[in-house]
Amino acid sequence: MNVTQILVTFGSSHAGALDQVRRIEPEVRAAHPGVEVAWAYTSAKVRQILAQRGEKVDSPPEALAKLQAQGVKRIVVQSLHVIPGAEFHDLAREARAFAHRDKELRVAIGWPLVSDTEDLQALARIMLRAAAPGRQADQALVWVGHGTHHPAGVAYPALAFALAQADPRAYLGTVEGYPSFDDVLGRLQAAGVKAVKLMPLLTVLGEHSKQDIAGDDADSWKSRLTAAGLAVTTDLTPVAGYSGARDLWLGHLAKAFKELQAEKSGQAKSAHATK
Ligand code: CO
Numbered sequence: 001m002n003v004t005q006i007l008v009t010f011g012s013s014h015a016g017a018l019d020q021v022r023r024i025e026p027e028v029r030a031a032h033p034g035v036e037v038a039w040a041y042t043s044a045k046v047r048q049i050l051a052q053r054g055e056k057v058d059s060p061p062e063a064l065a066k067l068q069a070q071g072v073k074r075i076v077v078q079s080l081h082v083i084p085g086a087e088f089h090d091l092a093r094e095a096r097a098f099a100h101r102d103k104e105l106r107v108a109i110g111w112p113l114v115s116d117t118e119d120l121q122a123l124a125r126i127m128l129r130a131a132a133p134g135r136q137a138d139q140a141l142v143w144v145g146h147g148t149h150h151p152a153g154v155a156y157p158a159l160a161f162a163l164a165q166a167d168p169r170a171y172l173g174t175v176e177g178y179p180s181f182d183d184v185l186g187r188l189q190a191a192g193v194k195a196v197k198l199m200p201l202l203t204v205l206g207e208h209s210k211q212d213i214a215g216d217d218a219d220s221w222k223s224r225l226t227a228a229g230l231a232v233t234t235d236l237t238p239v240a241g242y243s244g245a246r247d248l249w250l251g252h253l254a255k256a257f258k259e260l261q262a263e264k265s266g267q268a269k270s271a272h273a274t275k
Contacts, residue, residue: 003032003072003075003257004076005035005076005077006063007024008091009042009203009204010042011046011050011057014210020203021238023246031254038058039058044059047059060077064094064098075095075105076107076257077091077110077256081113082114082201082239083114083155083156084111089150089152092109095107096109110249120155120158121162123162124170125244127163128166131170134197136195140169140170140171140195140197142196143171144174145159145200147174147175147176147178156172156174159172169193175212188230196225197232197235198213198232202238204240209236
């Protein structure tokens, strides 16, 4: 069977930003021997910056069109995003539209990191395990995710709850959504926390990690926590650097593969139908 898997990330134009997320490629190849792997980036801005530098990267529709032109009839599209937000739903819509136009083409879509409650609980455990090395005894743990206005943004407070249940000194906020910096600081202060280990809940090591979270400017999370009297250390390993997180994505990819085999031609579906 002529199958190709497309790994889809937001992307980044920062040097080395994708080193951790790219670690999933050999793992995907090992899990599905003989199946080709392609990459696509969902961020138009990132693709544009890279193109200006002569580093052309495909959008998901471009990657799908190339494979279709090569005669590939079975495609698994794996989202390497954290939550099923706008990036994921745009991707799923594009993939479905593609499969709709070609009756012989089957496309299945793998969910992002957090697709259900089990993923939330598994991810909370994975995050706590990843944060343990180098954690000082008095340190609370603070992760910062992206945040979104998309309805799927409810995943962030849900994950914060799962984290707090697993470790009362583990917190989660977001750069652009809910919970906010003030929400997290308020809880840290109410709990009498004096020291934190600050980490991103992001797939790539880009601007949000380097500036908004750990930057030296006064408005970064690190600077504001420090200004509030907390001792702060940072670990900018992206979530894609946690092997357990990559295992979650690999599990979603395996599920999409199964759907691909069960599906009728000319259709694309996400895991919605099987959840
Ligand atoms: Co952003």
